Amino acid sequence: MFNGFLKKIFGREGSGNQAKQRLQFALIYDKLEISDDILNLLQQDIVDVISRYFEIDKKSLQLDIRKTEGRSALVVNTPILSAKRQKPIVREDPKLNRANEKKGKHSGSHR
Amino acid sequence: MAGNTLTQSRCSLEGKVIVITSGKGGVGKTTTTASIGAALALEGKQVAVVDMDIGLRNLDVVMGLENRIVFNVIDAIKGKCKIRQAAIKDRRIENLYLFPASQSDNKDVVKPDEMVRFCKMLRKEFDYILLDCPAGIERGFENSIAPADEAVVVCTPDISSIRDADRVIGLLYAKSITPKLILNRIVPDMVARGDMLSHQDVVDILSIELIGLVRMDDQVVVATNTGLPLVLQKDSTAGEAFRRIAQRLNGQKDIPIQIPQSTKSIWKTIGQKLGLGK
Numbered sequence: 360m361f362n363g364f365l366k367k368i369f370g371r372e373g374s375g376n377q378a379k380q381r382l383q384f385a386l387i388y389d390k391l392e393i394s395d396d397i398l399n400l401l402q403q404d405i406v407d408v409i410s411r412y413f414e415i416d417k418k419s420l421q422l423d424i425r426k427t428e429g430r431s432a433l434v435v436n437t438p439i440l441s442a443k444r445q446k447p448i449v450r451e452d453p454k455l456n457r458a459n460e461k462k463g464k465h466s467g468s469h470r
Numbered sequence: 471m472a473g474n475t476l477t478q479s480r481c482s483l484e485g486k487v488i489v490i491t492s493g494k495g496g497v498g499k500t501t502t503t504a505s506i507g508a509a510l511a512l513e514g515k516q517v518a519v520v521d522m523d524i525g526l527r528n529l530d531v532v533m534g535l536e537n538r539i540v541f542n543v544i545d546a547i548k549g550k551c552k553i554r555q556a557a558i559k560d561r562r563i564e565n566l567y568l569f570p571a572s573q574s575d576n577k578d579v580v581k582p583d584e585m586v587r588f589c590k591m592l593r594k595e596f597d598y599i600l601l602d603c604p605a606g607i608e609r610g611f612e613n614s615i616a617p618a619d620e621a622v623v624v625c626t627p628d629i630s631s632i633r634d635a636d637r638v639i640g641l642l643y644a645k646s647i648t649p650k651l652i653l654n655r656i657v658p659d660m661v662a663r664g665d666m667l668s669h670q671d672v673v674d675i676l677s678i679e680l681i682g683l684v685r686m687d688d689q690v691v692v693a694t695n696t697g698l699p700l701v702l703q704k705d706s707t708a709g710e711a712f713r714r715i716a717q718r719l720n721g722q723k724d725i726p727i728q729i730p731q732s733t734k735s736i737w738k739t740i741g742q743k744l745g746l747g748k
Binding site: 372373374375376378379381382383385386389 | 629665675
């Protein structure tokens with residue numbers, strides 16, 4: 360009882376929750392058969408693309424694959440520090456320059 | 471040797487083949503098979519338990535029948551003996567028969583369609599045929615699931631066991647079998663302090679129907695040591711859980727699934743009621 364009580368007070372959770380989270384990721388990765396390396400490459404590419412338009416904190420970008428109702432969703436979450444005012448380096452087409460749009464969350468569905 | 475009971479009593483419907491599987495080894499498949507088999511026989515059913523772990527037999531020692539093996543399941547499948555000659559009758563529990571694995575062959579001596587044919591013959595003699603599947607997802611697994619009508623997946627609340635169970639569940643679905651889950655070796659105290667996945671967590675992750683929760687129980691080791699049926703052990707929580715699982719499998723769906731509780735102190739119980747811990 361006291362264990363549980365102390366944990367309630369200090370907010371420390373047992374290793375069971377950790378196990379659950381790790382398992383859920385493991386199972387999703389197992390099914391997609393996508394490796395950590397590929398995910399890292401994907402993350403790098405996403406960082407590069409977003410960086411053309413926004414100043415972002417590259418280190419706190421999170422890339423998750425979540426399972427919702429039988430589907431897997433790729434969720435990218437990144438805090439935006441500021442929008443870039445100048446024209447993006449790569450894109451020449453002005454219609455595609457949407458650097459002024461401010462959005463805290465960037466997400467898309469996979470599959 | 472299995473004698474009269476084998477031929478005389480069954481006349482009605484065909485028996486049901488249930489595979490007990492897990493993917494990972496050492497999670498309690500053999501104990502589960504032996505216990506559910508014994509419990510179904512105690513319910514008055516004609517039961518055959520088949521050790522499918524060809525080359526690494528163990529169901530015989532767990533059931534305390536290792537001294538009585540003459541023929542084995544491979545002999546019966548290959549026609550080297552009559553089916554009833556390979557069936558060892560349990561002397562303690564009426565209507566319970568074991569088909570031991572062969573110790574000298576390997577899993578490749580049998581093909582899935584031979585198992586289907588073999589089980590077709592067993593269905594005429596028994597109400598329930600329980601197949602104790604070997605660990606892994608290779609030939610032994612394929613042989614075991616080929617004739618199965620139903621599947622029971624045994625899993626313990628640890629990451630590797632659940633991951634393997636998930637894989638096996640996928641393979642069973644691919645064969646159009648909807649498996650049911652037994653969560654084995656639950657330690658309620660650890661669940662209460664958040665250091666073990668709860669049964670809800672496991673059901674969330676695997677999302678299949680639960681058919682029983684079995685507490686970690688010292689009596690399992692004692693039963694295996696002595697070769698006595700766990701379900702006949704008086705103060706065995708696991709034995710009791712397996713008896714209830716057998717009743718549920720046998721169609722008594724209204725029997726509630728009991729959640730293993732910590733038996734230690736009243737304070738803990740009060741704490742749980744107050745929502746401290748989990």
